[in-house]
Amino acid sequence: MRGLNMSTAVVTAAMMLTSGAAIAQEQVEVLHWWTSGGEAAALNVLKEDLQAQGIGWLDMPVAGGGGEGAMTVLRARVTAGSPPTAVQMLGFDILDWAAEGSLGNLDEVAAAEGWDAVVPTALQGFAKYDGHWVSAPVNVHSTNWVWANKAILDELGLAQPTTWDEFVAAMQAAKDAGYVGLAHGGQPWQEATMFDSVVIGAGGTDLYKRAFMDLDPAALSSPEMVEAFTRMETLRSFVDDNFSGRDWNLASAMVINKEAAFQIMGDWAKGEFLNAGKVPGTDFLCFRVPGSEGTVTFNADQFAMFNVNEGFRPAQQKMASAIMSPSFQIAFNKVKGSVPARTDVSGDELDACGQQGMAELAAAAEAGTLLGSAAQGHAHPAAVKNAIYDVVTAHFNGEYDAATAAQELAAAVAAAQ
Ligand code: GAL
Helix, strand or coil, X not given: CHHHHHHHHHHHHHHHHHHHHHHHHCEEEEEECCCCXXXXXXXXXXXXXXXXXXXXXXXXXXXXXXXXXXXXXXXXXXXXXXXXXXXXXXXXXHHHHHHCCCECXXXXXXXXHCHHHHCCHHHHHHHEECCEECEEECEEEECCEEEXXXXXXXXXXXXXXXXXXXXXXXXXXXXXXXXXXXXXXXXXXHHHHHHHHHHHHHHHHHHHHHHHHCCCHHHHCCHHHHHHHHHHHHHHCCCCCCCECCCHHHHHHHHHCCCEEEEECCCHHHHHHHHCCCCECCCEEEEECCCCCCCEEEECXXXXXXXXXXXXXXXXXXXXXXXXXHHHHHHHHHHHCCEECCCCXXXXXXXXXXXXXXXXXXXXXXXXXXXXXXXCCCCCCHHHXXXXXHHHHHHHCCCCCHHHHHHHHHHHHXXXX
């Protein structure tokens, strides 16, 4: 009997291993940081899309807005020689991983599906390395948005602010009425995300380009940059005492729940409003940070495809194809708060904020004011981005006055290159 049992066990084990290998080929392991309500709802669209194609999803969420934590975990996984199949990634991080030779090649599916003709040049600059497609762009977000609780504005008789001074006055009125003027999560990436548009408001797209694209020390330490830091001090005066360390989606919830009047945040915040059943124009307003109108500081979420064993590549290619399908692009971006990464899909199904975002994206691309978000890794690689984070968050927490902060910013950026 023992012999029979042993041989049965061996055969069973062999069958499991074989089937396991077969299953492995129809499964993707995905590392991402989409853990808030709105983000998870959007991600489910992709999971269900793949499962409908028979592709299993091994979820590897790493909480932490902006993806700092996720990138740390990724480094450990790659160092250990076991990269995930696909990783949510932003801008220059994709190019850095590609330069290390860690990413796969999507040229075959990209050519078969004509990606080059429909993905904006600005996104291709991050999705291709050395002329080869290495990641699939999911969307286009932008950071220079304000999200406002409409009931508070109506209650206080406040019109949508159209200038910086009107915005400040509206935050003051909300604070005087007992509301939090500005909902904010005290994390470096969130302070830097606000700083994107505050810099444009203080010195125009010219200052943003010279400071954050050219890394010009004179621009980084200019009187206009001092004004930008002074404006950050104004914003600091409207946040509540418990802002430090708060996650971005909990700040969005303060506006959703009528505790706070405004939040300056990328349009992933809209995903939280939609997930809470709120309606643009009825429950909340979306508008560009006063002073940044006409400019779009963008960041595109992409799934970078890593070099994995041959057996995983078919599923990886299918995931890339699913991401770029027009139907998925609409279904996902409707929920996520972003706009499609393809230019050939209609925005008819998007809500008013989404359609405004699409129109402004196209106009900014035409006008040369579609600028990579410095905060979201679309202006320079991580070393420079983190140097900006360090100075902006130190200033926001009172370590520097505005004039010193501008000097520190120029020094930190110079040292990071
Ligand atoms: C951004 C990302 C968005 C959203 C946000 C908050 O970097 O592009 O999709 O995840 O972080 O976590």
